[in-house]
Amino acid sequence: MPHQPADLDTVLGKAVTILRAFTVDDQVLSLAELVRRTGLPKATAHRVAGDLVTNRLLDRTDLGYRLSGGLFELGMRASVERSLLELAMPFLQDLYERTHETVHLGVREGHDVVYVAKIGGHRQAKSPSRPGGRMPVHCTAIGKVLLAYADPEAQQEILSSPLERRTPHTIVAPGLLERQLAAVLENGVAFEREESAAGLQCIAAPVLADGGDKALAAISVTGPVGRFRPEAHVTIVRAAAQGLSSLASRRRSLSS
């Protein structure tokens, strides 16, 4: 996790440290647990958490603290992700309707992909991804697409760092991964075969920026090994991603 630990000598730093202490699957954290995770003195954590409650970034419950609905609302106003989500939704719907498998929209953030949207039905494959959650780039189809279209230095930086093994099929050899990335650029799609979780396969395509050389995001379809063949969906996934690409190009939302 490349989160530089945030400055604990400033109020704001302490505040975000507390907020970021929550992971995707924490519902509620006690004060003691916050102290444990943040390393803040108990009195300080207590006070700052209290301040966060008054500022409606945290909720107080009988069992502890919880990220508030106000924070959700705020996060949804992040222009890049929100407008991406809005533009993408119809395309994601199409994909879901045609495949009835889990559909993802993701962006890259450092070594991870962050899922902006995840849609699926009642019978969706059991996948470790969560909306707003993270997965390493090297073991997901979306990640490989985003990596293939990333600037060379970022790509190299990731390729030269240790690649965590998630399943027996996870690609941990940089050379092999690099060859796959070349194939991704050639085909415009990436595959994943049980590299992030057992029993899951996946295909993804890039949402390209104006020039067509940088990827803003990626779209994927995921399904279980039994009923799902990634190769069967190359055309529609690529078409959806291209449709979104050209729609996004006609708007402004990029830059850095």
Added chain:
Amino acid sequence: MPHQPADLDTVLGKAVTILRAFTVDDQVLSLAELVRRTGLPKATAHRVAGDLVTNRLLDRTDLGYRLSGGLFELGMRASVERSLLELAMPFLQDLYERTHETVHLGVREGHDVVYVAKIGGHRQAKSPSRPGGRMPVHCTAIGKVLLAYADPEAQQEILSSPLERRTPHTIVAPGLLERQLAAVLENGVAFEREESAAGLQCIAAPVLADGGDKALAAISVTGPVGRFRPEAHVTIVRAAAQGLSSLASRRRSLSS
């Protein structure tokens, strides 16, 4: 807007004031604009905004500041909204697939409904709602449902405050609205007929908590007056909401 203005005498207060200065349709705000909206001294706004950037809650661009992807990620971890969203998605998908109209999931926050999800296709009705955005409770189907199932004091508080007129059809008479709310409790669904925007109709049903007396959220289907008849979808919307209700009851995510 019942946002008590946040304490400007504290760092944290200034920080959230800056963050909340962004509305749903702001992409990027200049420092000067932030100063204008927040009332903070320029030097202060500059410093705090800078701190927010170092803490990855804001992004710096050539044109100004922007809510960051990190904030999006954080907001998605708000347990109530996120788990609601995850549980609801299959039901929302079903509704979309059967109607091919815009489907909403919303919760109440004070006098407004906040949209947790909005899904639709390419031909979706032009609606003023945005994911993460707000609409007044009294002029939307989701709002009326949530209001009908709200605690009496909250309901009374809203009924006795001025009801903003959005269209010629907006209900601004508390008595009329109150009668509609009674009908909602009786039927388990609420309608909206061009009360929030011209040309739009809507039907919504409540997602009920354990007891069945409090509403956690509401689901709606929205369509244009021409092709869409809300009455035609009473059964499936109610069924979707009930399905989600019982699923949510089997998990824990509520309390206050």
Added chain:
DNA sequence: GTAGCCGTCCCGCTGACCGGTACGGTGATC
């Protein structure tokens, strides 16, 4: 009983935060 862990509160010290002020750049107006 007592030992451990919890959340809360007190209170004196201090350095993080404050914001008036100044400066350089940029574009519009005359």
Added chain:
DNA sequence: GATCACCGTACCGGTCAGCGGGACGGCTAC
């Protein structure tokens, strides 16, 4: 090309908000 308005940025000394060690009372568990 001079003037002006407005922008973002940087400086810096005063001071009070924030700090956190410590104490306290409540609660399980053993």
